[in-house]
């Protein structure tokens with residue numbers, strides 16, 4: 001059985017914040033697909049749990065009057081994949097979460113858990129980084145909104161304080177309207193496998209030139225990253241093979257992959273180069289560009 005010492009099921013977000021604030025060792029359990037694995041492995045970190053599963057206020061997916069898309073942190077990957085709003089406004093998120101685990105896992109696991117877990121390989125991270133999503137966080141001091149860019153601090157570490165509950169992801173209209181976007185996960189198996197490399201791109205065009213490119217990678221550094229050098233290189237460039245070459249050359253400056261049992265560093269660098277061209281091309285084509 002799991003070595004759980006204290007378990008509280010929160011009835012609302014305010015109560016969850018108070019329960020976490022009252023017990024410095026307490027941790028949130030959402031879908032439990034990371035937490036229960038950790039407990040199963042004997043981790044002592046999760047022996048005091050505050051359960052936020054079933055909080056309806058955290059499951060909503062909506063489109064605000066001003067066009068911002070809001071996705072509750074407790075929305076499961078299956079609910080996100082099936083959402084009309086997500087598929088119409090920010091389909092790259094549905095594309096990314098459809099690569100997570102298998103159907104059973106996607107029916108339970110949440111995007112909130114995927115990001116707050118701080119995993120370097122989180123499949124939703126790349127899509128959220130190129131859409132420059134904001135995170136709504138409820139804490140002891142009230143509500144705050146922080147950008148997902150910079151939220152990851154290192155393997156397993158994110159900018160959350162004790163008492164914090166991530167309540168929703170918010171994508172402003174200026175961060176998705178007019179953009180084509182794409183996500184590709186390279187893994188050894190087509191399902192039930194963690195990414196060897198994940199790559200996401202979003203592109204907005206100005207006629208036959210790139211107006212703005214956003215490029216993100218997972219498992220290419222000690223945390224999910226945006227690629228500043230590649231993005232700067234792309235701005236204002238014509239839609240051409242030469243431009244894709246230039247972007248995939250310079251991206252080497254943005255990444256710092258390591259070797260692991262899944263892949264050697266050289267192979268990851270090769271993947272990064274290849275996927276940059278493939279995913280940027282697809283993002284540009286989805287924005288209406290032609291090569």
Ligand SMILES: Cc1cc2nc3c(=O)[nH]c(=O)nc-3n(C[C@H](O)[C@H](O)[C@H](O)COP(=O)(O)OP(=O)(O)OC[C@H]3O[C@@H](n4cnc5c(N)ncnc54)[C@H](O)[C@@H]3O)c2cc1C
Nearest residue numbers: 028030031032033034035100101110113114116122123166
């Ligand atoms: C078989 C299997 C296959 C998997 N395959 C993949 C895969 O292909 N790709 C992938 O990216 N992941 C994969 N995962 C990992 C996992 O499923 C995901 O990271 C999932 O999104 C975690 O969500 P959860 O709701 O289950 O989180 P939980 O396990 O409940 O929580 C995860 C962490 O986030 C914290 N947390 C959760 N919600 C919040 C919140 N709202 N506010 C603050 N903190 C919070 C918890 O305290 C905990 O530290 C896999 C896991 C398993 C078991």
